[in-house]
Amino acid sequence: MKRINIKIISDNDCCISCGACIYMCPFNNIEMKYISRKFKWEATIIDNVICTKCNIKDNCLSVCPSYNLNYINLANSQKNNLLGEIIKIYTGYSKNPEIRHNSSSGGFVRELFYSLIKLRKISIISISQITDMEYSPRIVKNIKEMPNSIYYNINYSKAFELIKNNDEQFLIIGLPCQITSLQLLINQKRYSYLKKRIYAKVSLFCGYNFDRINAYSFAYNSNFKLKQISFRNGGKYRKTIISNKRDFKLFDIINPKNINEKINNDMMSDKFLCQNGCLYCVDHIGYCSDISVGDAWLKRYNNDFQGANLIITRTKKGEDIVKNMKHFYFEKGAICDLIESQSNKYARGSIGEGIKSLKLNKYFYPNHIRIHNKEEIEYYKFSNREIIKIKFVKHLLIQKHFTIGKILYVILHYKKYLVLFIKQLLYN
Numbered sequence: 037m038k039r040i041n042i043k044i045i046s047d048n049d050c051c052i053s054c055g056a057c058i059y060m061c062p063f064n065n066i067e068m069k070y071i072s073r074k075f076k077w078e079a080t081i082i083d084n085v086i087c088t089k090c091n092i093k094d095n096c097l098s099v100c101p102s103y104n105l106n107y108i109n110l111a112n113s114q115k116n117n118l119l120g121e122i123i124k125i126y127t128g129y130s131k132n133p134e135i136r137h138n139s140s141s142g143g144f145v146r147e148l149f150y151s152l153i154k155l156r157k158i159s160i161i162s163i164s165q166i167t168d169m170e171y172s173p174r175i176v177k178n179i180k181e182m183p184n185s186i187y188y189n190i191n192y193s194k195a196f197e198l199i200k201n202n203d204e205q206f207l208i209i210g211l212p213c214q215i216t217s218l219q220l221l222i223n224q225k226r227y228s229y230l231k232k233r234i235y236a237k238v239s240l241f242c243g244y245n246f247d248r249i250n251a252y253s254f255a256y257n258s259n260f261k262l263k264q265i266s267f268r269n270g271g272k273y274r275k276t277i278i279s280n281k282r283d284f285k286l287f288d289i290i291n292p293k294n295i296n297e298k299i300n301n302d303m304m305s306d307k308f309l310c311q312n313g314c315l316y317c318v319d320h321i322g323y324c325s326d327i328s329v330g331d332a333w334l335k336r337y338n339n340d341f342q343g344a345n346l347i348i349t350r351t352k353k354g355e356d357i358v359k360n361m362k363h364f365y366f367e368k369g370a371i372c373d374l375i376e377s378q379s380n381k382y383a384r385g386s387i388g389e390g391i392k393s394l395k396l397n398k399y400f401y402p403n404h405i406r407i408h409n410k411e412e413i414e415y416y417k418f419s420n421r422e423i424i425k426i427k428f429v430k431h432l433l434i435q436k437h438f439t440i441g442k443i444l445y446v447i448l449h450y451k452k453y454l455v456l457f458i459k460q461l462l463y464n
């Protein structure tokens with residue numbers, strides 16, 4: 037019988053480049069490649085012939101977070117209505133105004149770094165910039181090595197290598213899918229010895245992430261050649277900066293200067309133009325972590341312009357870590373805060389919507405990706421507009437037809453602005 041392998045993930049553009057499968061293949065037959073035509077990293081089989089002879093029971097697919105994960109198991113049954121294990125929920129922010137201002141949300145991750153680096157012999161794995169657009173997991177020694185949120189696909193495969201090759205105690209920071217893949221790997225018998233090296237896992241909340249094409253299209257539509265892009269600089273309604281190293285442009289995503297900027301912003305961060313894998317993701321709040329952290333998009337913080345975090349402690353270890361963070365101001369939170377915070381328009385409903393999105397697999401890839409199909413799970417059906425975005429707008433961007441892609445996007449979203457936009461095109 038022909039066994040399926042991670043090729044079905046890449047064939048469906050569902051690889052989120054966590055790298056777990058690389059360490060699962062006993063024949064070293066997988067490598068991570070940057071696929072220029074897809075504008076993303078992807079796990080790639082080196083020699084297909086080797087796979088035809090591979091009949092190991094748990095092959096590369098078994099650790100893939102884009103494949104057949106039982107999220108009810110991951111969330112520890114249906115606890116808290118599929119919000120996963122929760123010990124406590126907090127909101128809060130760093131007491132240091134500079135840290136708070138320079139972080140994406142309230143500075144929780146950076147305060148965590150300080151409290152652990154100072155007090156214990158814990159090494160921290162965070163992504164860090166290696167070249168203009170490239171970030172990779174690294175053992176960070178200085179807070180300056182840690183970026184704010186990076187909203188595009190990165191190659192996370194180094195994280196596991198670091199744990200494997202260094203006999204230390206690690207705190208690992210990553211997106212839910214990256215933390216899940218790590219968990220799936222250390223659940224494997226041959227890697228179970230690594231469990232003791234993992235001091236704690238910290239997951240960011242994650243509504244969706246993007247291929248790099250969105251950033252390139254954004255820069256093109258803003259008449260700028262992109263070398264670097266950073267997100268969420270300074271204050272609650274943080275800014276995006278694109279730079280070509282000699283020059284830079286700053287964009288206020290929440291309060292764009294004009295319609296054109298608004299359209300560009302909306303396109304760059306449209307959840308239906310996200311990585312394909314994210315359309316099927318159901319873990320937006322880090323079920324496998326000790327601590328999950330995101331933004332506190334809450335009414336009670338409306339008048340606060342510095343930014344705040346919402347934090348879930350999921351294990352006793354997570355709770356102990358949080359208790360030792362003396363420089364972070366904590367307020368008591370509740371499940372209703374989590375739901376309020378993650379269901380607003382800036383973050384795809386981390387709660388519920390992900391669960392519904394299981395239907396998307398059936399819709400697009402009926403014979404490929406199977407995820408558990410328990411009856412209690414609701415199915416989500418794309419609207420025609422969403423399908424056009426996913427299938428056509430994104431395709432046009434990937435083909436670098438940025439202007440046509442934008443026209444189609446405008447037709448879908450802002451019919452009333454279309455004439456204005458065409459006039460602008462003609463004048464330019």
Ligand SMILES: Cc1cc2nc3c(=O)[nH]c(=O)nc-3n(C[C@H](O)[C@H](O)[C@H](O)COP(=O)(O)OP(=O)(O)OC[C@H]3O[C@@H](n4cnc5c(N)ncnc54)[C@H](O)[C@@H]3O)c2cc1C
Nearest residue numbers: 139140141142143144145162182185186242243330331383
């Ligand atoms: C792709 C993405 C989607 C997100 N979606 C949501 C959401 O829907 N709702 C919500 O409330 N919050 C979301 N967040 C989390 C939010 O943006 C903040 O990162 C979080 O609130 C922590 O803020 P902070 O101020 O404590 O730390 P920050 O200053 O944000 O520090 C973040 C740290 O996270 C790590 N990191 C950043 N980007 C990545 C990445 N791409 N891959 C792996 N590690 C990374 C690095 O270690 C970095 O230093 C998302 C983050 C990302 C990267």
Ligand code: SF4
Nearest residue numbers: 041061087090095096
């Ligand atoms: S099918 Fe087997 S040989 Fe092929 S990549 Fe997967 S684990 Fe490796």
Ligand code: SF4
Nearest residue numbers: 051052054055057100
């Ligand atoms: S998502 Fe991770 S495990 Fe799945 S194919 Fe991509 S790199 Fe491999």
Ligand code: SF4
Nearest residue numbers: 213242244245314317
């Ligand atoms: S939405 Fe899910 S799959 Fe996509 S980057 Fe976030 S955690 Fe990973």
